[in-house]
Amino acid sequence: MKSTTIESLPPWLEFFTFPSVNVLHVLLGCIILGVSAGLLGSFAFLRKRSLLGDALSHAALPGVCMAFMLTGTKNPAVILCGAVLSCWVGALAIEWIVKYTRCKEDSALGMVLSVFFGLGILLLTHIQKSGQAAQSGLDKFLFGQAASLVERDLYILGGLGLFLCFVVMLAFKEFKIVSFDPDFAQAVGLPVRLVEFSLATLIVLAVCIGLQAVGVVLMAAMLVTPAAAARYWTNNLSRMLWLATLFGGLSGAIGAYVSYLSVKMPTGPWMVVAVTSIFIGSFLFAPQRGALARARRHRLFRQKTAKENILRTTYKFAEQAGRWDTPVSMSELLQHREMSMAQLRKTISRLTRAGFMDEAHAGLFYLTAAGKEEAERVTRLHRLWELYLMTKLEIAPDHVHDDAEEIEHILTPDLERRLLQELEGELTDPHGQQIPGGPTATAEGSPSK
């Protein structure tokens, strides 16, 4: 009889008390699977061999069937040996095809994947027709069945998983250099063939760990997706490996959790859903490489461009009028800039908030002292770049304006200094306008302050 406190818990909480030992087995098995796939998949991903995992996991199926046919048992150790051997034959077949036929690697992967999978299905059908079907349940290896994990499986999977982590930690340096620059690795005398062979074997083992819970069809997703997601968050290899391991393990746990809540829910596919969600989240929200961060940088740059353009145009009006605080109307600005009224309004209000512009009367705006300085900087960059294009690249004066429109927003103070050096002694603007003072000499030549 269970105690009343546990009895009263809702299923979503009850899971965490591990109501039966079987729940714990499934959870641990899925986490081991995710961890090893995430770790080894990272290397497949970095070496641009993501499809190899897919081909190899499919190649495991005939081995699983043959191991059963030869021994008549479903002992996990026996099945695992069959799977590993079969994967190995697949890997060798891929290498052989690339070397001795005119087929490229992608064709070789495709052939091995489909031929081995086809052979596996053939053997599977044969086993089921032969009357052993009831006791075999081998078709579970197609999509996996985490619920079938028992304690004996866990020892084998856990042992293998630990072994994988240990080897990666030991040979981290070797795996890293072979993934980045195998030619150089060989040139400094590392046993590259041996390292590549070991790495491929470890990937095969990671695939085979996952066969029982996720199945041959979906295993590739568990290999590649954690690594692809982790890459968004870091530029450091060891951190990437930790993250991929974490993402893999987390997805495994989520898969186990969802299938506990609803008996009809399959574990493997839910793991894949979880890891894909993590990938989409990373793709969108990662701080540097994520899509939103990029979009934000892009938007900020567009705003900066718009602000600088308005400052420069206002400055031009002021320059012509002879007073730098001459008020300019919005319609005057619109004649010179291609933007909508709404955009202009937004840009001007941003400039006003930043203290660069102020409203004289309704609809009339003038540069503040800070605004004048900023406008001079942008104008200077614009005219310097025009001058550079004309004198150094010999582009016609009426062609340089549009180029300078873009470049003025990206010139850094360092580039400006180099530009000034290049243009030493030629500082007159192509359109006969003055170039407002340089970064060091702002005082001279500017209107009253």
Added chain:
Amino acid sequence: MATPAEEIPIEVHDLTVAYQHRPVLWDIDLRFPQGQLIGIVGPNGAGKSTLIKAIMGLVPLASGHVEVFGQRSRQALRSVAYVPQRESVDWDFPTTALDVVLMGRYGQLPLFGRPRAKDKEIARQSLAKVGMQDYADRQISQLSGGQQQRVFLARALAQQTRVYLMDEPFAGVDASTEKAIVTILRELQAEGSTIIVVHHDLHSVPEYFDHVLLLNLRTVAFGPVATTFTEENLNATYGGRLHLLSDVTERLRQGEWSARKQAK
């Protein structure tokens, strides 16, 4: 020649390389002299990079062998520092400039051994020599082409050897990087190193190199720049295709029989 074999940094003996039965290098026989800056020039597809890779043992040889200071073992190759073409790797790999330079130390470390403080110090010094000390922790994809090339050069410096093989170190770099690399090559030479450089710009050959190898599938000429870099030799290298040779090559490819013994 009276020079004993142990003092010849690299000797290439009767080397032939074939890709899929098609020979890309024929009967190369060379003795690179000690302490010289040697340029390898030739048209596209002349086998310049292949020669470098063949010396480093990175492509299978159809015939011939390479000796480093008189020795033929793979071990001997460890005393040759290698700078591959910049495009040969993925610069989006998650690692830093210092980490790449540190890879130059891997050959001196035992299998599974981690780089020690001393190796990191050597890597930092190598980065400083190429003027990249401020970029040590920079992610490599954020470096410019010239900076990436400098990192590769620093990695070779970190190997601390006496012989350097460089594959197009000047390709696609800015003028200041080119100058910096030339300065480093001169310094290495002053220390007694031998430097062999695949080069694509004929104009700078007399300025940069002491010796030049003119290569086009076979050795056209090899010797001091003053006597070898002549119009006649250049015409033989770049001008007039070798019709008979390329016809035979094409026949070999189509017939699928091999030049010399079977390429592995």
